[in-house]
Amino acid sequence: METSESRRLFATESFGGRAVYRLHAVTVAAGILLVLYYRATHVPAAGEGRAAWLGMLAAELWYSAYWVLTQSVRWSPVRRRPFIERLAARYGERLPCVDILVCTADPKSEPPSLVISTILSLMTYDYPAEKINVYLSDDGGSVLTFYAMWEASSFAKHWIPFCKRYNIEPRSPAAYFSESDGLQDLCTPKEWSFIKDMYDEMTERIDTNVMLGKIPEEIKEKNKGFDEWNLKINSKDHQPIVQILIDGKDQNAVDNEGNVLPTLVYVAREKRPQLNHNFKAGAMNSLIRVSSVISNSPVIMNVDCDMYSNNKDTIRDALCFFLDEEMGHKIGFVQYPQNYNNMTKNDLYGNSMKAINKVELRGLDSAGGPLYIGTGCFHRREILCGRRFTEDYEEDWNKGSKYRTQENICDTEEKAKSLATCTCEKDTQWGDEIGLKYGSPVEDVITGLAIHCRGWESVCHNPTRPAFLGVGPSTLAQTLLQHKRWSEGNFTNFLSKYCPFLFGHGKIKLHHQMGYCIYGLWAPNSLATLYYVTIPSLALLKCTLLFPETTSPWIAPFIYVFCVKNMYSLYEALSCGDTLKGWWNGQRMWLIKRISSYLFGVIDTLRKLLGLSQMTFDVSSKVSGDDVSKRYEQEIMEFGSSTPEYMIIATIALLNLVCLVGGLLHIMTGGWNVLMDVLSPQLILCEILVIINIPVYEAMFLRKDKGRIPFSLTLTSVGFVMFSLLVEILVPIF
Numbered sequence: 001m002e003t004s005e006s007r008r009l010f011a012t013e014s015f016g017g018r019a020v021y022r023l024h025a026v027t028v029a030a031g032i033l034l035v036l037y038y039r040a041t042h043v044p045a046a047g048e049g050r051a052a053w054l055g056m057l058a059a060e061l062w063y064s065a066y067w068v069l070t071q072s073v074r075w076s077p078v079r080r081r082p083f084i085e086r087l088a089a090r091y092g093e094r095l096p097c098v099d100i101l102v103c104t105a106d107p108k109s110e111p112p113s114l115v116i117s118t119i120l121s122l123m124t125y126d127y128p129a130e131k132i133n134v135y136l137s138d139d140g141g142s143v144l145t146f147y148a149m150w151e152a153s154s155f156a157k158h159w160i161p162f163c164k165r166y167n168i169e170p171r172s173p174a175a176y177f178s179e180s181d182g183l184q185d186l187c188t189p190k191e192w193s194f195i196k197d198m199y200d201e202m203t204e205r206i207d208t209n210v211m212l213g214k215i216p217e218e219i220k221e222k223n224k225g226f227d228e229w230n231l232k233i234n235s236k237d238h239q240p241i242v243q244i245l246i247d248g249k250d251q252n253a254v255d256n257e258g259n260v261l262p263t264l265v266y267v268a269r270e271k272r273p274q275l276n277h278n279f280k281a282g283a284m285n286s287l288i289r290v291s292s293v294i295s296n297s298p299v300i301m302n303v304d305c306d307m308y309s310n311n312k313d314t315i316r317d318a319l320c321f322f323l324d325e326e327m328g329h330k331i332g333f334v335q336y337p338q339n340y341n342n343m344t345k346n347d348l349y350g351n352s353m354k355a356i357n358k359v360e361l362r363g364l365d366s367a368g369g370p371l372y373i374g375t376g377c378f379h380r381r382e383i384l385c386g387r388r389f390t391e392d393y394e395e396d397w398n399k400g401s402k403y404r405t406q407e408n409i410c411d412t413e414e415k416a417k418s419l420a421t422c423t424c425e426k427d428t429q430w431g432d433e434i435g436l437k438y439g440s441p442v443e444d445v446i447t448g449l450a451i452h453c454r455g456w457e458s459v460c461h462n463p464t465r466p467a468f469l470g471v472g473p474s475t476l477a478q479t480l481l482q483h484k485r486w487s488e489g490n491f492t493n494f495l496s497k498y499c500p501f502l503f504g505h506g507k508i509k510l511h512h513q514m515g516y517c518i519y520g521l522w523a524p525n526s527l528a529t530l531y532y533v534t535i536p537s538l539a540l541l542k543c544t545l546l547f548p549e550t551t552s553p554w555i556a557p558f559i560y561v562f563c564v565k566n567m568y569s570l571y572e573a574l575s576c577g578d579t580l581k582g583w584w585n586g587q588r589m590w591l592i593k594r595i596s597s598y599l600f601g602v603i604d605t606l607r608k609l610l611g612l613s614q615m616t617f618d619v620s621s622k623v624s625g626d627d628v629s630k631r632y633e634q635e636i637m638e639f640g641s642s643t644p645e646y647m648i649i650a651t652i653a654l655l656n657l658v659c660l661v662g663g664l665l666h667i668m669t670g671g672w673n674v675l676m677d678v679l680s681p682q683l684i685l686c687e688i689l690v691i692i693n694i695p696v697y698e699a700m701f702l703r704k705d706k707g708r709i710p711f712s713l714t715l716t717s718v719g720f721v722m723f724s725l726l727v728e729i730l731v732p733i734f
């Protein structure tokens with residue numbers, strides 16, 4: 001007999017160990033209250049370090065409030081488990097069509113051969129091919145990317161049947177061939193080499209043409225699409241281009257085994273230099289419109305061009321959530337975490353974001369839903385187009401399946417082009433109530449917030465075999481650039497009308513609002529951190545105490561909060577699959593990001609508010625030189641140039657070294673009570689900062705390779721340190 005439980009298409013499970021977590025959180029909270037009480041009641045007299053003390057109080061108040069926010073997503077995490085066998089039993093192949101939207105922006109930082117590997121992986125889902133429609137938006141408007149897409153459309157005819165026949169994974173050819181060494185027990189070696197050679201030859205042709213920067217005439221004759229580049233066009237100034245490379249509705253579009261192919265469309269929306277194109281959000285909105293006249297599927301999935309599909313079941317998994325009878329009607333989007341395939345063993349730059357993926361997204365899930373993070377996400381088309389949640393709404397899952405049967409393909413392309421022009425959004429709600437929102441470099445997060453505020457929930461699914469794998473930042477510069485964009489974007493959102501506390505008030509739970517603010521307040525964290533890593537160390541030089549004395553009982557809550565908080569973060573990292581060294585590297589990056597990216601995030605947000613600068617979206621590069629990649633693999637930090645970010649990092653590292661030496665000298669010359677003060681929290685803090693910065697000193701003084709900190713930068717930071725010591729002598733805040 002069927003029970004209501006066995007009819008469910010997904011299960012929601014809570015985690016064990018909640019009691020331990022909650023006990024820890026309550027005791028840390030008590031510790032924090034004691035620390036703050038001590039700070040507020042022991043303010044020294046003027047002239048004895050009052051200003052510095054009050055600064056410590058302010059920083060600790062900030063950290064405490066922020067800590068409370070971060071607990072909101074840890075209180076009750078849940079895990080979702082879809083049942084694809086039940087989906088198959090109930091629906092068979094009667095499943096909705098899916099439009100897959102992919103964005104690329106620049107053939108230099110996002111090589112076309114990388115883009116098409118992603119595209120090919122998306123065309124080979126274990127899902128009826130006639131129900132898959134893949135769209136690529138090329139903001140680079142590049143003939144090179146179009147050419148690669150054209151190559152991919154013919155390679156797909158061999159690749160799709162190969163993947164399905166032998167049920168291989170991953171289905172991105174680049175990833176598959178780099179993982180498998182030819183020892184295939186599934187297919188004959190001959191067949192394997194045949195397809196591999198075909199792939200290698202194709203990538204070689206693409207890479208050669210990309211290097212040359214143009215496409216040979218004899219190739220251009222093979223597809224009418226190349227004519228679009230007859231006029232001299234560039235990425236910032238061109239007409240709209242829509243080319244249907246494979247029309248899935250065409251009976252003749254079949255693979256080499258005679259099966260239907262998925263639809264494949266290349267789109268470059270119109271660009272004019274004088275008009276704002278709204279970056280990725282603008283590209284996504286064009287794709288939403290273009291796809292509405294070509295396939296108009298009720299489900300939209302979107303990924304970045306470097307995020308290949310690593311799991312053939314992802315579409316079916318996601319549909320389990322939407323089609324579930326009990327909860328499905330409430331779910332607006334299904335978000336998969338952002339995973340990378342190029343992380344080093346000990347996660348040198350802390351980019352794997354394991355804790356965000358495994359802890360925070362799942363905690364948000366129980367609070368109303370994870371954020372929309374811009375990639376690896378399935379939406380209902382209707383909600384992206386602004387629909388509010390109502391209990392009686394019924395989705396038309398058959399939408400799109402019988403679409404456009406009579407129309408001629410050229411007419412469809414023309415119609416689609418008219419939806420990819422610069423003017424088609426004029427005087428409409430696009431970018432505001434409809435589609436992705438404009439005006440923020442993290443357009444995705446506010447778009448998701450608006451969806452939650454319209455009454456929808458979202459779910460996060462983190463399968464054991466990751467659904468998508470992308471190219472994460474692999475240099476310090478790329479990491480800092482990405483985090484600057486994120487922290488600045490989220491802070492801009494926080495200060496705008498989309499502040500979760502205001503915009504979400506009365507619409508989403510307080511818990512959920514707090515979760516959103518964790519990211520919104522990343523940037524201002526920099527101020528408290530900057531204070532905490534400079535002032536207590538400088539105070540060492542003047543023997544000014546900024547913590548309770550080692551003999552005072554008040555030292556206990558300080559030590560307790562510090563130790564337990566760090567032990568918990570270590571436990572969380574290890575249980576998410578990090579190594580011990582990976583956690584340590586993560587702590588270093590925690591510091592570095594706060595004193596550089598986040599600080600610039602604050603500064604640029606303020607500049608934008610004052611109208612001094614405009615929004616930008618710096619695309620991160622997905623390629624790096626051989627030398628640089630080698631150092632990355634050896635987990636050696638990459639500096640190599642003089643940027644303001646490195647300047648701050650180097651200066652603070654050096655400052656702490658000097659202060660530590662100064663502090664120790666004081667102790668040795670007997671200025672302080674030797675035994676007790678070696679153990680003082682202030683000295684320990686300074687020591688930890690020095691130990692964590694060891695790779696920075698190495699880059700300044702010991703390394704000889706190109707990735708070291710340039711000598712000129714080292715000199716300048718010495719100058720800055722001397723200057724701050726001078727200021728310390730002259731300005732009496734201690």
Ligand SMILES: O=c1ccn([C@@H]2O[C@H](COP(=O)(O)OP(=O)(O)O[C@H]3O[C@H](CO)[C@@H](O)[C@H](O)[C@H]3O)[C@@H](O)[C@H]2O)c(=O)[nH]1
Nearest residue numbers: 103104105139279280283304305374375441442482619620
């Ligand atoms: O004008 C633009 C700029 C960017 N992109 C695309 O946007 C995506 C993300 O850009 P990337 O440089 O790779 O940034 P990431 O930091 O990796 O992106 C993360 O952060 C973004 C928000 O800052 C989200 O939109 C992304 O989905 C998320 O992966 C890429 O596919 C780009 O091709 C465009 O299509 N047009």
Ligand SMILES: [Mn+2]
Nearest residue numbers: 304306470471
């Ligand atoms: Mn990316």
